[in-house]
Amino acid sequence: MKAKHNARLSVAPMMDWTDRHCRFFHRQLSRHAQLYTEMVTAPALVRGNALHLLRHDPQENPLVLQLGGSDPVELAQAARMGAEAGYQEINLNCGCPSDRVQSGCFGAVLMTQPNLVGEICAAMQAASPAEVSVKCRIGVDEQDPHEALPKFLEVLSQAGVGHVTIHARKAWLQGLSPKDNREIPPLDYPLVLAMKAEFPHLHISINGGITSLAQARGFLDQGLDGVMIGRAAYQRPADLLLGADAEIFGQSSTTTLQSAIDAMRPYIARELAHGTKLASITRHMLGLFAGKPGARHWRRVLSEQAHRPNAGLEVIDMALDAMAQAATAPAEAGSQL
Template structure:
């Protein structure tokens, strides 16, 4: 098994959220975090607009591509196509509980088909020139995670998976919506900790219900990596301290003037290519939670970014509302 980089912290793949503009913002705050794409369906890559689905700014690296699919041949073709785009990792989605994903026979329902997932991983490994990883749940519906999860992980590891990221909840495919599946099934971190004990040489990452960097550090006493989803999106500023707290880098408070300038330049380039300002600014709403001026910051971005002709000056005006002296003192 090839060595998997020590990605101690990552931002989870989130549909409709972790697009290239979101990742560009997150990279302004952390140089070290592993960033994931939204899930991209293998069929979409094979038959759709590849550049739209796969292109990203090199400044976003390290970036992992998350694939959705359950047919080894199609996943092989998708990986072969994606190779030219320079991703740092290819991840197979075995955790999404949405009806749309289930109808395509992939996502969390694959927890019932460990042998098929193993064949998919083995096939992807034949063409991938970067680590191939799996993101899964601890089980689905009536499955017993104590039985299912160890057997599932054994299968994908034997197939060559370089790492396993585990969302520490079951997914209830019958009776719960995707939103409810993010909150209602109880968390079981201990089962993931025990998995790491069983596989001391395998990178095991944990995901689910983690809201702060203090919690991240606690989990890192038991597993190799921690993945944040909604917390990183809705309270984006916490990413500004990841490199120092999680990786031990000697970095100070983020240069928010530089962040503002980068986001304005990024927005300007996107507008010049025919995009809209809201495509960029919608991911910035979660900055500065709890900081004086944050409400006004959100109001400016929400109201002004959608106006005809809105440009990067909206970002400048929003930043002007923030009490950065207070933010510095809090840090």
């Protein structure tokens, strides 16, 4: 199994969120955290030739391509395409509970077909030099996770998979929306920890409900190999990623909020020159100052101004100026009393 140092902390694949602009932005905050693409379906690549879905900047690495599908032949071909596009790790989605993946018989549905998943993973590995990993739930619907999850991991292990990320919630494919499936089923962290003890040779990352670096560090200290953070890393990127290199990876970092913004400027200018709309990039930056003075003004200016025709880098400066003015306003008001 390849070294999985960067998987000590990763940002979860999130549909409509972790696109290439988001990933480039997150990389400015942490040099070491592992990033994931949105889920890309194998049919879109193989039948639709949607190669634009594989587009990424080399600076995004370490980066994992997540694939969705259920046909071993098609997924093998998609894995080959991913490797040819430069991805060194390809992840099979066995955890998404949305209606779309259910109708396509993949995502969390695959938890009910472990032998098929083993066949898929073997086919992907045979077709591509990239490492193949899996993201799954602890179980679905009426499955007993204490029975279903060990069986699932055993099949993966026999298929040669070395890295598994486990979302510590069951998925209810009937009766709960995708949003509810992220929040309502209870978390079972002890079960994931038990799986690490039962399968010590597997690199096991935990996902679900993790909202701080301290919490992530706690799981690593308990013996898990990695921690994957989703919505918190997107909504509060500075809190989860800015200190990650030092806290999780033991690497010194001089990155600041200002230096991260400055690092985005050349990227934004380049993308604007290629026709990308500013809002397509800055929508991922709205939470950068979450919890800090002036954050509301930063969000407001970006939200209102980035959608304007021909909006450019001046909008970033307007947002920063609005924050600065908000920070000095109370002092000025006080001096006039």
